[in-house]
Amino acid sequence: MRIAGGIFAVALAGLVWAAPMAAQPAASFEERDFLSRVRRLTVEGRRAGEGYWSPDGNRLVFQSEREPGNPFYQIYVLDLNVGETKRISPGHGKTTCAFFRPGRPQILFSSTHHDPESRALQQAELDFRASGQERRYAWDYDPEMDLYAYDEPTGTYTRLTTARGYDAEASYSPDGEWIAFSSMRDGYERPLSEAEQKQLALDPSYFGEIYIMKADGSGQTRLTHTPGYDGGPFFSPDGTRIIWRQFDEQGLIADIWTMKLDGSDKRQITDFKSMSWAPYYHPSGEYVLFSSNKLGFENFEIFMVDAAGTKEPVRVTYSDGFDGLPVPSPDGKRIAFTSSRSGGGAGQIFLAQWDHEAALAAIRLAPSRR
Template sequence: MKNFTQLPFMGFPLLSKKLLAAACLLTVTHAGAAEFITEVTQLSDKEIRVGEAYYRADMQWMVYQAEVTGDNPFYQIFLKNLSNGKVQQVSPGIGKTTCSWVHPSQEKVLFSSTHEDPDAKAKMIAEIERRKSGERKPYAWDYDEFYEIYEADFTGGKIKNLTNTLGYDAEASWSPDGKLIAFASNRRAYTETLSEEEAALFKKDPSSMIDIYIMNADGTNVKRLTHTNSYDGGPFFSPDGKRIVWRRFSDNGREAEIFTMNIDGSDQKQITRLNMMSWAPFYHPSNKYIIFSTNVHGHRNFELYIVDVDGEKEPVRVTDMDGFDGLPVFTPDGKYITWTSDRTPEKKGHLFHGKWNHKKALERLAVK
């Protein structure tokens, strides 16, 4: 594999030498990212495709989504014990899943799934047959109205539907104290009477009615935080739990910018103004800056950037490699970064991990 060499995995000291050898972790050398990210390793390679990894506060567990077998062509949710390398599936295995999160202190996982869709298995079979036929279609996210947000224990048991509302309910995360959940939903298109203009817009684009919501961790006291006819999604809490970062699409759906707001929906502030597709924002644990992905260098070339939390500085480029680099997250101690990239020979999405230079980030952003 060109430009890849063996290197001990520095991100999790609890991993044994035996596990390191079994994982066949790979390192990437690239001058463009070396200023911020070093000791880069590829965390996944046996799965068909992988994306969106998130850590528990104690850094003992990582939850992520992956397609692993031909029986189900859609993502399922997996939990990895970072001390012994054991991986276990926590989603039911039927239908589609997305957007997982691990509780900051309890043995609980949050994810969205369509397994209660009566046609879930039929849709799985149809997708398998479509792929066998060789049919190709452009990538497009599926805003399936059967997506619900579920809570489950680490074995996938005690599963509980927290939303129980027709419409796309997904992109959920717990607050740092585990008491609140922020999520995205277009439920109002199914539960409210839309204007003629809104109904026509929703028929054309189901994402147009997606807004950010917040609720108690048990699914009660749901409150809508954004009120637009464009896609507001991907919410994450700030490290202190006081604000939410998310991305807002333009009316035409071709651009997106990063925004933040208080958890009650007040003080909505635009952070980026790149006029491109900027999305997948995530706070650094220091609460000094936000990392995100943008295609400012080309329609299909997504790179990681950082920006100060107030959006007062020019965003700073982090990665520099053709293809997709996105969905970045920092480890809870802020010393490492994990993200999804297709920088593999097969050009399939996999997880990459590296040591993060927080001091350099502050220096380049001129933030104290």
């Protein structure tokens, strides 16, 4: 779940929010300047999101809530040349955040299916819904969540992490040898102060930090140490940097950062004074797509900014509600994103053609940051 649950929990709690800051840059664009043939890809089920491309661009892996017995996300692979969709996660428990491994027929995701309580939790959620109540959408950062690698030829799962605390939001390096992920294990592994214990009960995402490990799960190393939720790490196309989003301590403001694989040379890419998150590099490496609620607390739009973050971000989407989790295809000509634009409030995955040249031109025109 690279959509930080806290974002929605806080948004729905209706906290006071400062008015959007400075006006948009002077250059004026429309969605159609960058996106064409926008269309909804997923239809089945209550919601779907986080679509990531296979390295050859022929498949998409995503999470969706679409099977009657399980009210939580499972992981599906969609063959874009045929239209067939297949579940690759075990089918019970909660899962999230899938990613194709470059060079090997494996798919990474997070799951709680090893938890003996997982089926009981499914039933409890189903009963809750059957009672007619509607839960405010909130991701619970289940501490049982651990990383798994699914091997497509054999259909077997290899557990890569075991630490108590939410391990998720994982992705492979371009050579397929490294995994960056977010973990909240810091909230469970060491003695906590009274204030920290309260914080853990209220919102464990405060303890979210970025980690890196080898693809087999060995050598797990912590890279970030600031209070507040660090998550959603992805590697740059050349494999030399990690990009992620860092929340402030209160969990209201988030910005995009990058760092080297050893955690050094941390650089802030945005200072957008809003919740800016879900960054993903364009395969050209020249710019980054991300989403932000800059224009209204519950109106997330996709923005883009040059990879070094020297410019003001440029707005990409123009539709009310949620537009986020932008992921360009490996050839850089298409984009998958999650949107609520089809109505009903819940997100579905959308596809569009991406105009790389128009994006570059718009970024060139953007004013410098500050």
